[in-house]
Amino acid sequence: MKHITNRDMFILSLFSLITIVAWIVFDVYHAATTSQITPVQQELMTPVNPVFDTSVIQELKNQ
Amino acid sequence: MSLLTTPSLHTYRRYYQRIEPILQQSQTAGYLVLILSFATLAFFGYFAIKPTLATIITLRRQIQDSRFVNEQLEKKIGDLITAQESYQQIQSDFPLIYASIPQAPQFSTLITALESLTAEYSASISALQTQLLPLHPLTPATQGTVQPAKLVEFSVTVTGDYPHIVQFLERLIRISRLITIRSIEMQSQQSNAIIQVNLVLSAYYLP
Numbered sequence: 466m467k468h469i470t471n472r473d474m475f476i477l478s479l480f481s482l483i484t485i486v487a488w489i490v491f492d493v494y495h496a497a498t499t500s501q502i503t504p505v506q507q508e509l510m511t512p513v514n515p516v517f518d519t520s521v522i523q524e525l526k527n528q
Numbered sequence: 529m530s531l532l533t534t535p536s537l538h539t540y541r542r543y544y545q546r547i548e549p550i551l552q553q554s555q556t557a558g559y560l561v562l563i564l565s566f567a568t569l570a571f572f573g574y575f576a577i578k579p580t581l582a583t584i585i586t587l588r589r590q591i592q593d594s595r596f597v598n599e600q601l602e603k604k605i606g607d608l609i610t611a612q613e614s615y616q617q618i619q620s621d622f623p624l625i626y627a628s629i630p631q632a633p634q635f636s637t638l639i640t641a642l643e644s645l646t647a648e649y650s651a652s653i654s655a656l657q658t659q660l661l662p663l664h665p666l667t668p669a670t671q672g673t674v675q676p677a678k679l680v681e682f683s684v685t686v687t688g689d690y691p692h693i694v695q696f697l698e699r700l701i702r703i704s705r706l707i708t709i710r711s712i713e714m715q716s717q718q719s720n721a722i723i724q725v726n727l728v729l730s731a732y733y734l735p
Contacts, residue, residue, distance in 0.1 A: 515610035
């Protein structure tokens with residue numbers, strides 16, 4: 466069995482640190498990009514057109 | 529206490545004695561410091577920094593989204609107030625709208641209107657054919673849902689002289705009920721001026 470040297474341990478710990486840092490970055494990125502708006506809120510936010518097409522009513526009146 | 533600690537110290541002392549010369553090597557000591565630093569950073573990064581940063585970012589995002597929702601809802605409230613005002617303005621026109629597109633098929637009312645129209649222009653209905661349709665809506669409209677207008681298609685055969693038929697047709701497209709003429713087919717009777725018109729019509733209702 467190959468003897469584990471100081472250099473191997475150093476590389477192992479370095480890659481562990483890099484992995485943890487990458488994990489943190491992706492976790493933060495995920496938290497930053499994930500919307501916190503619920504489907505109920507999405508439905509409530511659906512815009513309403515407040516303008517009635519009165520020209521149609523006028524046409525009906527003219528008829 | 530001394531019974532427990534004394535053999536341990538003795539044992540560890542042997543380890544220290546063995547480790548000490550290794551640690552005195554500058555290269556090993558350097559590696560050890562680096563490895564321990566990385567391990568500490570990784571440990572605290574995962575167990576302390578990550579949750580803290582994630583919480584901060586999530587809360588910031590939550591605040592941002594809540595502001596956006598608030599803006600949209602305020603805009604919608606404004607739109608609803610405007611819509612309510614417009615609704616009140618057109619409320620007097622509702623009978624006209626419901627006469628054009630009623631909430632039920634109201635086929636009998638439509639036929640009555642056609643009969644009176646044909647009588648007005650000295651014509652007569654000789655045949656009438658319609659699809660299967662409900663006299664009343666089968667299921668009540670669900671609150672808040674908008675359903676498309678439904679179609680009532682039927683064909684009617686009207687008999688009369690040409691000028692009256694033309695007047696009848698002109699008047700037909702202007703009756704209060706919204707009607708679409710899908711097709712017109714005219715046939716003249718052989719020996720007189722009486723013509724027979726086959727009309728395919730569509731009326732609408734909004735359940």
